[in-house]
Amino acid sequence: MTVEHTTSPGPTAALAADNPIWRTVLDGIATALDAVPTxxxxxxxAAQLLLIGTLAVIAVRRRDAGKSSSGLFAAAIAATIxxxxxxxxxxxxxxxxxxxDTLHWNDGWEYLxxxxxxxxxIACALLTLAAVKKQKPxxxxxxxxxIATIASAAINFDHEAGSADGSNxxxxxxxLLSLLGMLLLHIILGLMGEVGGPRVVRVNPTFGLRWITSPADTAAAWLAWQNHPPLPLxxxxxxxxxxxxxxxRHALAHLETVRRAKRIARYRVDVPAAGLPAAGRARLWPWLRLRQLTAKIADQAKQAAAALAEEQQRHADALAAEKAAAAAKVEAVRAELVAVRAELDAVRVELADTTALFETASxxxxxxxxxxxxxxxxAQVAEAxxxxxxxxxxxxxxxxxxxxxxxxxLRVQLRDANREAGRQAALAAMARDEADGLRRQLDDRDARHAADLAAMVERMTAERDAAVAKARADAVTSVTTPARDAVTPASRDGVTPPRPGGATPDRSPRRPPWSDAQKAAFxxxxxxxxxxWIDVAKAAGSNESTVRRWFKHRDEYQASLADVPASQIANPKEPVTSGANGRTVTTR
Known part of the structure; x- marks a missing residue:
């Protein structure tokens, strides 16, 4: 078998090139639908209708049992869709x-x-649901x-039944598919619109299948509704x-109301017309004259019935009056008998009351x-x-x-005790004040004694330092200038004078004048x-221990400036016969 290769497309390829993609897709869908058997x-x-009925029964049972059927409702709606x-x-x-086939629409126009x-x-069904939601008719x-559903069903039936290979x-x-589709959509939209939705006031009644089952009565009801509309809600x-x-039901009841009103109106017109000769259409239409005469006969029968009823009412009233008079007489006799019986009962009651009173008095x-x-x-017991x-x-x-x-x-004793307690409290307060005064005096004496002792020690130390310095200076002078006899005296305040020969002065003096480093630190x-202390040492340019020693020297110098006691300080070489607190000190 030989395969021929051509460069030009064949008829199938050309036809495929002329058809657009959407047409190809729709033709494929139509082919797939054609492949589905009837x-x-x-x-x-049938399965759909059976499933819907089963789900409806289950939903009703769940609602009667008080259970929620929202999931079941959603499942039913999904299956129905x-x-x-x-x-x-x-x-x-x-x-x-x-x-x-019939309209000869091609190239996609047949889908219109x-x-x-x-x-x-479908669009009008959705608009119906929207109108219900908006509470509009x-x-x-x-x-x-x-109308569209019936037209679709009729077209489907006529096309399938009239085609060459079709059937009824x-x-x-x-x-039936067209009708079932719209019916299912109508049921779905009705369920979705009724769930929690408000009722919509209809303007005109919807008769539905009644146009087929009872067309005459339905047409009369529709005409009565249109020509004689009822009162608004x-x-x-x-x-x-x-x-x-x-x-x-309301439309049929309104039809009966309109018919009754028309009959009453005709009756009111026919009764006076029957008393006159036939005129107008009554001459040509015998049934109209018959209707008038029938209305007249009915009116006369009604009047006769009213007169008979009135006569019977008068007779009944007279009979009732006679019965009432006889009953009044009987009631009068009965009243007299009741009065006699009441008097006898009263006497019996009075006799019984008198007997009871006598017994009660006894x-x-x-x-x-x-x-x-x-x-x-x-009384005797009370007197006792x-x-x-x-x-x-x-x-x-x-x-x-x-x-x-x-x-x-006891009150007097308590007052005396309170007075004594007050006096004792005053004495205790005075004793406490005296003790505090003595304690302050003792502290002052101790402080003065300590100050005197410190001043004396400081003074003796200064004198010793001065003597040592003087001796050292004399020694240095004698060594450096043996030919000279002059000696540099020491300062009276205990400060070491500058060393001879241009030596550097002391950088850590114990007394003023202070050095520059000491002044900066202070x-x-x-x-x-x-x-x-570290910050002060950094500011003075020295170490911490030296700075502490400087401040200690300054504190000692300031303490030495305290008031010198007026009493004469004893010679240390002589024995001391009294202490700082007045106590006798024995020396050997």
Missing amino acids: WLWLTAV AFLIAVLAGSFKGLVAFGR VPLTLDGVA ADAAYRVVW AGGFYLG RANAGPEQTARYASV RELDQAGRALRSAEER DAARARSEAAAARQSVVGMIAEADG AYRDANPTAT
Whole structure:
């Protein structure tokens, strides 16, 4: 077998190139739908109806049991929508075939047929739901839904039944798909609109299948509703009244009301006309004259019945009056008999009351005698109790007087004790003040003695240092200048004079004049009381131990400036016969 290779596309390739992608996709979907057998569609529809019925029964049972059925409702809606898509797909296929075969629409125009029929029906169904949500009447959209649905079903039936390879069963099936699709959509939207939704006041009644089952009565009800509209619904109407308004039952009741009003109006016109000769249309239409005469006869019968009823009422009233008079006489006799019986009963009651009073008086007299005797006994006992109480009261009065006297004595003793306690407290306060004064004097004496001793030690130390310095200076002078006899005297304040020969002065003097480093340290510490020894040492350019020694020297110098005691300081070489506190000191 030889395979020929050509550079030009074949007819299949050219046809595929002319068709757009969407057309190819839609043709594929249509081919897939064509491959589905009819029995499978019928089985799907039957299964769908069975599933919806089962879910509805389960939902009703759960609602009766008080359980929530929101999940079940959602599942039912989802399943119903899935089957609805399948049903609409079948109707869609039949309408597309009608547009392609009958209308000869191609290149995608054939899809306008299902969009303009089933699509319009679906859109109007959604508009119906929106109108319900907005509490607006949706009669027009409702009619459009069923008009488009019936048109779609009729087109599917006619196209399938009239095609060469079609049949009436196929047409019936496709028409049934259109009706079932809209019916399922209507049920779904009704359920979604009724769940928690408010009731909408209808303007016109919706008769539905009644146009087929009872067309004459339905047409009369519709004409009565249009020509003689009922009163509008009140603003404060309840849910039941709102639901009944513009319903089929309300429309039929309104039809009966209109017919009764017309009969009453005709009766009011026919009764006067029957008393006159036939005129107008009554001459040509015998049944109109018959109706007038019938109305007249009915009116006369009504008047005769009213007269008979009035006569019977008068007779009944007279008979009732006679019966009332006889009854009044009987009642009078009965009243007299009752009065006699009442008087006899009153006498019997009075006799019984008198006997009872006599017996009661006898019992009360006996009780009074017993009460008098018991009262005398109680009086004697009370007199004895009163005498005993008087004696006890006198004794209690005497004891109270004694207790009052004792209380007065105790009060006086307490006052004296308070005075003595106050005096003792004053004496204790005076003794405490004297002790504090003596303690302060003793502290002052100790302080003065310590100051005197420190001053004396400082003075002796200074004199010793001065003597040592003088000796050292004399020695140096004698060594350096033996030919000279002059000696540099020491300063009276104990400060070592500058060394001869131009030596450097002491950098850490114990007394003023202080060195520059010492002055810098003292000034820094006075300006910064919270500074540490390390900070002061850094400011003075020295170490911490040297700075501490400088401040110690300054404190010692300031302490030496205290007041010198006026008493003569004893010669250390002589024995001291008295101490600082006046105590005798024995020396050997």
